[in-house]
Amino acid sequence: MAQLRDDCFAFGGRLIPLDDALSQAGLQFRRENRPGDSVGLYDALDRLASHKVESTEAVPPHPNSAVDGYAVRFADLHPGEVTTLPTDGYAAAGDRPEPLPLGHARRILTGAVLPPGADTVFMDEDVGFPDTAANGAAVELPPGLKVGANARAAGEDIGVGDTLLQPGQRIGPADIGRLASVGLQSVAVLPRLRVALFSTGNEIRDPGQALGPGQVYDSNRHALAGLLERAGAVVSDLGILPDDPDRLETALFTASGTADLILTSGGVSAGDHDIVRRVLERRGEILFWRLAVKPGRPLALGRFGDTPVIGLPGNPAAAVMMFHVAALPLLRVLEGGSLPRPLSVPVVLDFAHRKKPERIEYVRVRVAPDAQGQLRAEKFPREGAGILSSITWATGYVALESDRLSVEPGETGQYTAFDWTFSAGRLKHLDGGPHDG
Numbered sequence: 001m002a003q004l005r006d007d008c009f010a011f012g013g014r015l016i017p018l019d020d021a022l023s024q025a026g027l028q029f030r031r032e033n034r035p036g037d038s039v040g041l042y043d044a045l046d047r048l049a050s051h052k053v054e055s056t057e058a059v060p061p062h063p064n065s066a067v068d069g070y071a072v073r074f075a076d077l078h079p080g081e082v083t084t085l086p087t088d089g090y091a092a093a094g095d096r097p098e099p100l101p102l103g104h105a106r107r108i109l110t111g112a113v114l115p116p117g118a119d120t121v122f123m124d125e126d127v128g129f130p131d132t133a134a135n136g137a138a139v140e141l142p143p144g145l146k147v148g149a150n151a152r153a154a155g156e157d158i159g160v161g162d163t164l165l166q167p168g169q170r171i172g173p174a175d176i177g178r179l180a181s182v183g184l185q186s187v188a189v190l191p192r193l194r195v196a197l198f199s200t201g202n203e204i205r206d207p208g209q210a211l212g213p214g215q216v217y218d219s220n221r222h223a224l225a226g227l228l229e230r231a232g233a234v235v236s237d238l239g240i241l242p243d244d245p246d247r248l249e250t251a252l253f254t255a256s257g258t259a260d261l262i263l264t265s266g267g268v269s270a271g272d273h274d275i276v277r278r279v280l281e282r283r284g285e286i287l288f289w290r291l292a293v294k295p296g297r298p299l300a301l302g303r304f305g306d307t308p309v310i311g312l313p314g315n316p317a318a319a320v321m322m323f324h325v326a327a328l329p330l331l332r333v334l335e336g337g338s339l340p341r342p343l344s345v346p347v348v349l350d351f352a353h354r355k356k357p358e359r360i361e362y363v364r365v366r367v368a369p370d371a372q373g374q375l376r377a378e379k380f381p382r383e384g385a386g387i388l389s390s391i392t393w394a395t396g397y398v399a400l401e402s403d404r405l406s407v408e409p410g411e412t413g414q415y416t417a418f419d420w421t422f423s424a425g426r427l428k429h430l431d432g433g434p435h436d437g
């Protein structure tokens with residue numbers, strides 16, 4: 001069959017499946033034993049743990065009451081009938097526990113340590129909120145409660161020796177809460193990635209400059225800076241470079257001195273001005289630059305000296321899509337983690353779609369539940385790789401695998417939310433990383 005000139009996928013060589021390219025680049029980019037910094041809990045949010053952290057404390061530290069009510073010794077109850085016990089004392093959260101005399105019930109509030117001897121708590125609702133003002137007043141305890149009811153065991157949340165953080169794990173707000181709950185004030189984290197970011201193209205201008213004929217504003221660098229920041233990187237903004245190999249080479253050389261990663265956009269396809277790819281070929285190394293994905297086929301993965309370089313496509317929607325599916329996973333590898341697999345869920349596709357074989361297509365979709373609670377995906381009406389509006393409209397993407405050539409309304413597809421790709425440090429890993437299982 002003749003290849004059509006407008007099929008931009010028709011030219012030159014084999015297209016590499018994205019997963020293969022990422023796995024191989026992941027091996028090349030792998031950083032092990034990056035030294036950690038110790039940070040206070042307030043600075044730990046979204047950082048990656050550099051070491052495994054195990055608890056030396058139990059949480060809660062002592063058995064305590066889960067409710068407001070009356071603590072008793074289960075053995076004092078009459079099986080199958082109401083038991084009436086005199087009350088003795090009062091236990092609130094923070095009080096030092098006093099032993100419970102035989103045959104008594106103790107007024108107890110939520111969080112109070114169970115008095116030694118007590119093992120079971122009747123909640124106020126089950127004993128009809130008796131007048132508790134008078135110490136010694138009797139309380140009627142109905143039958144039916146199990147031993148240990150409404151009592152929280154010491155260590156039921158966290159036991160001594162339990163894992164609080166795995167190496168490489170992204171630290172979330174509840175993780176910080178768990179560290180605090182065992183009394184830790186600081187945690188060892190991996191250093192943030194330093195990413196040098198620039199755009200390429202003679203036609204690219206910064207907002208604030210006047211646009212000449214044929215020129216466009218730089219949307220990529222601004223969108224990518226935000227994505228990098230959300231990913232936890234420290235961004236060094238190197239501006240816009242013209243399509244000039246010498247200037248590019250100088251910029252790459254300078255950036256490679258301080259950055260852990262160089263991220264560019266534009267200049268990676270097969271055109272005359274596609275200098276990022278050519279300079280890397282000449283002065284560094286190109287691992288891949290033709291991937292079997294749409295949008296985003298021209299994506300250069302390589303290095304300049306020892307510094308990894310990810311050359312994203314120039315088309316703005318392709319640049320952002322490829323950031324999510326290619327750059328972000330590799331960022332995690334460079335940080336010292338392993339290659340994450342994005343979380344996806346099945347959704348009903350409310351659209352028809354045709355695609356070419358042998359490449360994954362990321363269809364930008366908006367997902368919402370229907371009246372039955374079933375998630376349904378709509379696709380953005382315009383598919384071009386330059387249409388950044390598709391990304392702001394979409395909530396995420398549906399990945400259509402290589403061998404799937406068409407979609408009819410009502411079929412199912414695998415959906416990934418853009419926001420979920422950022423939590424990838426907590427999710428399953430392609431290569432059996434630390435959080436598998």
Ligand code: AMP
Pocket residue numbers: 199200201203204216217218219220221265266267268269271313314315316
């Ligand atoms: P390229 O990959 O350099 O061939 O660029 C592909 C398309 O994306 C061209 O239309 C460029 O003008 C456009 N483009 C490249 N870089 C940017 C950028 N930083 N911001 C907006 N559009 C861009």
Ligand code: MG
Pocket residue numbers: 200201202266267273314
């Ligand atoms: Mg260009």
